[in-house]
Amino acid sequence: MKSFYLAFYVSATWISRVSSIPTPGEGGSVLKTIHQFPNYTWIENMAIRSNGQILANDLSSGQIYLVNPQEYQVAPPVIAQFPNGTAITGIAEIEEDVFYTQSVQGNAYEVKFVPNTTVIWEVDIRGYRKGGQASLRKVVEIPAANLPNGMTLLNKQDGTILIADSVLGVVWRVNVYTGAYEIVLDDSLLKPVPGSTFLFGVNGVHVVDDILYFSNTNQAILAKVPISRNGLPTGPIVTITKSVPAADDFTVDRSGNIWLAENVENTFVRVSTDGQVQTIVGGVNSTALIGPVATAFGRGRDDRDILYISTDGLTENSNGMILTSNGKIASIDTNCWR
Ligand SMILES: *[C@@H]1O[C@H](CO)[C@@H](O)[C@H](O)[C@H]1NC(C)=O
Ligand SMILES: *[C@@H]1O[C@H](CO)[C@@H](O)[C@H](O)[C@H]1NC(C)=O
Ligand SMILES: *[C@@H]1O[C@H](CO)[C@@H](O)[C@H](O)[C@H]1NC(C)=O
Ligand SMILES: *[C@@H]1O[C@H](CO)[C@@H](O)[C@H](O)[C@H]1NC(C)=O
Numbered sequence: 001m002k003s004f005y006l007a008f009y010v011s012a013t014w015i016s017r018v019s020s021i022p023t024p025g026e027g028g029s030v031l032k033t034i035h036q037f038p039n040y041t042w043i044e045n046m047a048i049r050s051n052g053q054i055l056a057n058d059l060s061s062g063q064i065y066l067v068n069p070q071e072y073q074v075a076p077p078v079i080a081q082f083p084n085g086t087a088i089t090g091i092a093e094i095e096e097d098v099f100y101t102q103s104v105q106g107n108a109y110e111v112k113f114v115p116n117t118t119v120i121w122e123v124d125i126r127g128y129r130k131g132g133q134a135s136l137r138k139v140v141e142i143p144a145a146n147l148p149n150g151m152t153l154l155n156k157q158d159g160t161i162l163i164a165d166s167v168l169g170v171v172w173r174v175n176v177y178t179g180a181y182e183i184v185l186d187d188s189l190l191k192p193v194p195g196s197t198f199l200f201g202v203n204g205v206h207v208v209d210d211i212l213y214f215s216n217t218n219q220a221i222l223a224k225v226p227i228s229r230n231g232l233p234t235g236p237i238v239t240i241t242k243s244v245p246a247a248d249d250f251t252v253d254r255s256g257n258i259w260l261a262e263n264v265e266n267t268f269v270r271v272s273t274d275g276q277v278q279t280i281v282g283g284v285n286s287t288a289l290i291g292p293v294a295t296a297f298g299r300g301r302d303d304r305d306i307l308y309i310s311t312d313g314l315t316e317n318s319n320g321m322i323l324t325s326n327g328k329i330a331s332i333d334t335n336c337w338r
Contacts, residue, residue: 030336031281031288034069034308034329035076042108043310043327045150045249045294047091047099052300054308055079055091055099055123056329060108062086064101064123064134067329069303079134080123087113090151090205090249091123092161099123100139100161100176102148109314109322111198115167118145120174120181140179145172150204150214150249154231162205162231164214167192169201171212173231184231185212189239193218204249204260204294207231213240215247215260222247222258222271241275249294251307253334259307261292268292268309270337281332289330290315297334305334 037043037058044059054067062082068074082088087108091101102120106113120139128134142148146167154160159177162184169191174181192199200217207213212231213224221242226235240258246267250260258271259280267282268289282289291312298306313326 030332032331033072034331035067035073036328037065037313037326039313039325041327042312042314042325043293043329044088044108044312045090045101046296046308046310046329047093048296048299048308049093049125050096050299052298052303054296054329055125056310057088057091057101058327059087059089059312060325062088062103064088064091066125066128069298069308069329069331077131079125079128079132080136081133089149090163092151092153094153094156094159094161094176097124097126097128099125100151102151102163104145104148108312109325113147113167115146116143118142118148120161120163120176122176139176140174140181142172142174142181148172149200149202150206152206152212154207155229158229160231162207162212164190164202164205166200166203166217171202171205171214171231184227185225185233187237189216189219189221189223189237190214191216191219203247206250206252208252210234213250213252213258215244215250217247217263220245220247222250222260240273241271241277243277244269244271248292251295251297253297259295259334261295261309263291263293263312266290266292268295268332278337280337290324291327293327303331306331307334 042060045057047055056065064080065076067076087106105117122137124135149166150164163172170183171185173184190202192201203217204215222240225237246262246264248261248263256273291314315323
């Protein structure tokens, strides 16, 4: 989720970057557009369905699109519509075609979200037919949450997910079957930086093999912590890098590299396991990828090394007036950087 420029990390922008020259594949553009949405579409997060389709959450309009990456520029159907004024953020799948997302009341473009309005939703598309709607079920309200942002599967059997709360600077565990929830991680490395224009601490969260990886936007870090089956820390938090300004959501690949969106930096980077940060596409003054927010690998035989990247498309003039707001889903072939 976007947080705009913060004095805190502006100075960190050019620290310790390795070569920013990508190695594109054979004679083509590195970045492909999968779908260009119209103005006022902010693709905050994505989940990839087992058949390769993309569930794409529009933060600004409370809609979930179902995008077929094989159908270039075909207008994707809206499979869920939340009431006006509802912002939807992270999304995760627990069993096949049963997804969970979360909502908060607010206005994306004003970066104003109302505390105490978090709701966890089930988005069931097992019975989805073309032209139809997902089946929505309210799982639980979490009144004590402030700004739910990234979401990740914790344990399939238990039906548990983890949620980043960017303003409280904590991680919540939610059991989607019982509705039970509690804070499982609360640490200074999850907190926003006081005095920032917009408070964004922990943003993306992803669990891979008992390790919770997280980004913190205001602190410009990526970090990891070993956790138990219940999401509780079993060791200290290790900072992977402190050189990822505007760190938003990310994906961890099979080798442990982290592919990260640096939102207001208009930059997409790869952070290797030793913490080296390499620019993959975009750059502060680039228009190739305006406002990258989140990313996910394909799940098919043909696209398992393809990373989809969603954007908010947001540019403003110096008075904060919106110039463009047309988010998109783009893709890169990660084989170009092996
Ligand atoms: C949604 O609500 C906002 C603010 O209350 C209002 O300006 C806008 O027109 C509404 N949009 C729709 C589609 O109802
Ligand atoms: C509402 O949110 C604030 C900020 O997150 C929190 O301190 C307060 O406890 C919440 N209120 C309720 C009733 O949960
Ligand atoms: C981006 O553009 C600004 C304004 O033109 C310039 O001052 C700055 O050096 C540029 N940054 C990079 C990394 O090219
Ligand atoms: C998006 O909005 C901007 C500013 O209003 C406008 O200049 C631009 O043409 C719009 N783009 C599209 C695709 O509608």
